[in-house]
Amino acid sequence: MTPIISISGLSKTYASGFQALKHINLEIQRGEIFALLGPNGAGKTTLISIICGLVNPTEGTVLADGHNIITDYRAARSKIGLVPQELTNDAFETVWNTVSFSRGLFGKRAHPAHIEKVLKDLSLWSKKDNRLMTLSGGMKRRVLIAKALSHEPQILFLDEPTAGVDVELRKEMWAMVRSLRATGVTVILTTHYIEEAEEMADRVGVINNGELILVEEKTELMRKLGKKQLILQLQNALPNVPEALAAYALELSADGDQLTYTYDTRREHSSIPALLRDLHDNSIVFKDLQTTQSSLEDIFVKLLKEQS
Numbered sequence: 001m002t003p004i005i006s007i008s009g010l011s012k013t014y015a016s017g018f019q020a021l022k023h024i025n026l027e028i029q030r031g032e033i034f035a036l037l038g039p040n041g042a043g044k045t046t047l048i049s050i051i052c053g054l055v056n057p058t059e060g061t062v063l064a065d066g067h068n069i070i071t072d073y074r075a076a077r078s079k080i081g082l083v084p085q086e087l088t089n090d091a092f093e094t095v096w097n098t099v100s101f102s103r104g105l106f107g108k109r110a111h112p113a114h115i116e117k118v119l120k121d122l123s124l125w126s127k128k129d130n131r132l133m134t135l136s137g138g139m140k141r142r143v144l145i146a147k148a149l150s151h152e153p154q155i156l157f158l159d160e161p162t163a164g165v166d167v168e169l170r171k172e173m174w175a176m177v178r179s180l181r182a183t184g185v186t187v188i189l190t191t192h193y194i195e196e197a198e199e200m201a202d203r204v205g206v207i208n209n210g211e212l213i214l215v216e217e218k219t220e221l222m223r224k225l226g227k228k229q230l231i232l233q234l235q236n237a238l239p240n241v242p243e244a245l246a247a248y249a250l251e252l253s254a255d256g257d258q259l260t261y262t263y264d265t266r267r268e269h270s271s272i273p274a275l276l277r278d279l280h281d282n283s284i285v286f287k288d289l290q291t292t293q294s295s296l297e298d299i300f301v302k303l304l305k306e307q308s
C-alpha cells in the first residue's frame with residue numbers, strides 16, 4: 001500500500017544556522033495513528049510545520065497523498081488538517097461561523113451538511129451558535145479539531161492535543177481520535193505524554209536533536225525493549241540468595257523478604273517455571289507474587305539516555 005505521507009532526506013536549518021532536522025526519512029501508512037515523541041526542542045513542531053507547509057524545508061521531499069508539499073502545495077495542503085495547540089480565532093465569533101470559515105480558507109465550496117456532521121461528531125452541535133469565548137476549555141479544543149476537519153482532510157495532525165488538559169478530557173480526546181481513525185482519517189500526533197502514545201498509537205517515532213532515532217510498532221517496541229519483573233514476597237526473610245539460584249540473577253530486598261527476577265520479554269518464558277521449581281527445591285516459600293512490565297516511558301527515557 002502506498003504511504004499517505006512519504007518523507008525523504010528531510011533537513012531543516014533555520015536562518016540562525018540551527019539545524020532542527022537532520023535527514024529524516026519516514027513513511028506514514030494510511031489509516032494509522034502515529035505518535036511522534038521527543039523532548040522539548042527535539043524538532044517535532046518543525047517536522048509537522050514543514051509537512052503542513054508552514055515552514056520551508058532546507059533539503060528533502062515530502063509527499064502528502066502523492067502530492068509534493070512544495071511544487072503541488074495546494075493539493076497537498078487540502079489533504080491535511082492541523083490542530084494547533086492554541087485557539088487563535090476571534091473570541092466573538094460563533095462556533096458555526098468559525099468552522100465554516102476555516103473550510104473557506106481552503107478554497108472549498110460551502111458544505112453545510114459536512115460542517116453539521118463534524119459538529120455533531122464532536123458533540124458541538126448544541127453549541128453551534130455560541131461564541132467561542134463562552135465555551136469551556138474542552139469545547140474550545142473540540143472547535144480546533146472541527147476547524148481542522150472542516151475541509152475534509154485525510155490526514156490530521158494534532159500538536160500536543162492534550163497539553164494542560166485534565167484526565168477526564170484527555171480520555172475524551174483519545175476516544176475522539178480513535179473514532180476519527182475509524183472514519184479512515186490518518187492521525188499523526190505529537191505528545192509529551194508517553195501514556196498518550198502508549199494508549200493510542202499504532203506506531204511510535206522518537207525524535208531527538210533533530211534525528212529520528214527510532215520508528216517502531218508500539219507493541220513491538222514494548223516487546224523488544226521492555227523488561228518484565230516477577231516479584232516474590234517471601235514467607236521468611238532470607239539472609240542472601242542461595243548459590244543454587246545464582247543463574248537467575250535475583251535481587252534480594254534490603255530486608256530480605258522480597259525477591260525480584262528481571263527477565264527479557266524476548267526470551268522464552270520457560271525460565272519462570274524453572275525458577276519456581278528451584279525455589280521450591282531450596283525450601284524458599286513465597287506468600288504472594290506480582291509481575292510488572294516496563295512502560296513506554298521507561299523505554300523512552302532509556303533510549304534518550306543511550307543517545308546522550
Ligand SMILES: Nc1ncnc2c1ncn2[C@@H]1O[C@H](COP(=O)(O)OP(=O)(O)OP(=O)(O)O)[C@@H](O)[C@H]1O
Pocket residue numbers: 014015016018020038039040041042043044045046047
Ligand atoms: N524560527 C526558528 N528559528 C531558529 N530556531 C528555531 C526556530 N523554530 C524552532 N527553532 C529551534 O529548533 C529546535 C526544534 O524546535 P521545535 O519547536 O521543532 O521542537 P519541538 O520538538 O516541537 O519542541 P517542543 O516539544 O518544546 O514543542 C529548537 O531548538 C528551537 O529552538
